[in-house]
Amino acid sequence: MLLLSGCATVGQDTHTSQPTGFDRPVVETTLPKSAKQRPSLPAGPLSALGTATTSLPAVATLAAPSDLWDRIRRGLAMPDLDTDLVRSREKWYTSKPDYIQRMTARSSRYLFHIVEEIERRNMPMELALLPFIESAFNPQAVSSARAAGIWQFMPATGESFDLKQNVFRDDRRDVLASTRAALDYLQQLHNRFGDWHLALAAYNWGQGNINRAITQNKRKGLPTGYTDLGMPMETRMYVPKLQALKNIIAKPEAFGTQLPPIGNHPFFDTVTLDRDMDVSVIARISGISEQDFRALNPSLKHPVVMAAGTPNILLPWESAAVFHSELQKHNGPLATWTAWVVPTTMTAEQAAERVGMNVRELRNINTIPPRMLVRAGSSLIVPRNGQRNSDVSMHVADNGHLSLQPEMVLRRASVRARKGENLAQLANRYGVSPVSAAGWNKLAVNAQLKPGQRITLMLPQRTAGALASSPRKTGREESSPSSVRKTVANSKKSPQATQRTASKTKVAANAKKTIQP
Structure with missing residues (x-):
């Protein structure tokens, strides 16, 4: 029993x-x-x-949702904001269907990963929509305040969340690293303020500013909610923008909006590198274009991936398996580029000769402007050869920098125009950029000048000193470099002229401010 x-x-x-x-x-x-x-x-x-x-x-x-939008809807958890600003933003977004289409097309590469991370942390799914507000999901977006990436990190804030920014890469644009940092920061802000709307405002305006605004309201006996604080219009519009997008995505049919479908599955896979590899080699082995590779790895600045600094790269899901398979069959060098630390300060021409490289290519690949010296300790991307054929060390990959200084000091000089001359012609006569000359004088590039009209130019110190020391006889004499040299040479024959020239040169040198381009 x-x-x-x-x-x-x-x-x-x-x-x-x-x-x-x-x-x-x-x-x-x-x-x-x-x-x-x-x-x-x-x-x-x-x-x-x-x-x-x-x-x-x-x-x-x-069943799990097949569409990522449905998955996002299930996780929406923030309190709703119902204001006139929200309705204004709803009208703005729904009046621009092409803009929504472009944003969502870009987001399809990154959104699944962001949703996964938000779920793992048990955070409200509205945060997955924040890059729409910040950057329209453009990883190359840079604000006027130098915020970068889809999460728009400022340089200092990025550094505080361990986002490396050097001459080789900018982790503020890295999909994995910046998402981790953004969610860490938002959690930190929510823990501090105890309110998601205030946390979002602090993400936009800065937690110090939000804290001061709360303190001011408390002193006046006023409420301290998001809608009660005094703040700039950009921050005042920040949460309403997010709420408007949330409303549209939650019920697109109510707004006459059609969202492009995004599959509820990974777009990319992570591949680990143990050797430096050229971007072109990775793309060819994976069977994708370099453009598609850079769209998933937007933090990389150069044509080589340094395994010591960027051990993990992202590839489209199907391409990752192809990469592993084809890499076993690859026959040839994996990298043709490496990093070289400049031993002493030198010109770009000297650096190019030292590494056996065309100077124009050296300037282009390392973004070195004309008339600039490369200072000792700078890291340059150069071709591999017998002497430099090893992978880049972790120290260089993580700390590489480019430091420049002008080849010569420029001084302000006043010159006179010739008859029938315009600003561009005068600038070319003195070997300076017409655009720069226009900016210095607040004139149009092709502005017609009067004979003898004085124009300010920034010239090399030697030429500027000659102009300052030469007797001011006629507009033609003063505006001609050859006549300047002739006048200075003739003045050496007379002790009195030499004394007057030296005195004028000293006064002029003391009066002019040295600037660096």
Whole structure:
């Protein structure tokens, strides 16, 4: 009887999993009422129990959403904001369907990863929409305040969250690193203010500013909610923009908007490198274009990936398997570029000669402007050869920098125009940029000049000193470099002229401010 009693209680326990709000499949098993009752013992010998059958219902499952938008809707959890600014932003977004299409097309590469990270941290899914507000999901976006990447990190804030910024890479644009840093920062802000709307305002305006605004309201006996604080219009519009997007995505049909479908599956996979590799080699092995590779790895600035600094790269999901397979068959160098630390301060021409490289290519690949010296300790991208054929060290990959200084000091000089001359012609005569000359004088580039009209130029110190020391006789003499040299040479014949020239040169040198381009 004890045996029979034990067998009869197997079907009594039932379990129902509660939906989580995310995409995890929920398994729900329910037995019918008759199955919960103790069954009557069958007639016949005890051995007949071994062949008895039990009829159970099929397992019911809650399928994961196939569309990422549906997954996002399930996780929306912030309190709603209902203001006129929200309705204004709703009208703005719905009036620009092309803009929404472009934003969502860019987001399709990165959104799945962001949603996964937000779910893992149990944060509200509205945060997945924040890059729409910050950068329209453009990883190359740079603000006027130098914030960069899809999460728009300022340089100092990025450094505080371990986002490397050097001559080789900018982790503020890295999809994985910047998402990790942004969610860390938002969690920190929410812990401080205890309110998601205030946390978002602090993300935009700075936590110090929000804290001061709260303190001011407390002193006046005023409420301290997001809508109660005094703040700049950009921050005042920040949460309404997010709320408007949230409303549109939650019910697109109510706004007459059609969202491009985004599959609820990974767009990219992470591949680990143990050797430096050229971007062109990675793209060719993976079967993708360099443009597509850089779209997933926007932090990289140069044509080589340094394994010591960037050990993980992102590839389209299907291409990652192709990369692993084809890499085994690859025959040839993996990298043709490396980093070289400049031993002494030198010109770009000297550096190019030292590494056996065309000077124009050296300037272009390392972004070295004309008339600038490369200072000692700078890191340059150069071709590999017999002397430089090893992978870049971790120290250089993480700390590489480019430091420049002018080849010569420029001084302000006043020159006179010739008859029939315009500003561009005068600038070319003195070997300076017409655009720069226009900026210095607040004139149009092709502005027509009057004969003898004075124009300010920034010239090399030697030429400027000659102009300052030469006697001011005629506009033609003063505006001609050859006549300047002739006048200075003739003045050496007379002691009185030499004394006057030296005095003028000293006064002029003391009066002019040295600037660097």
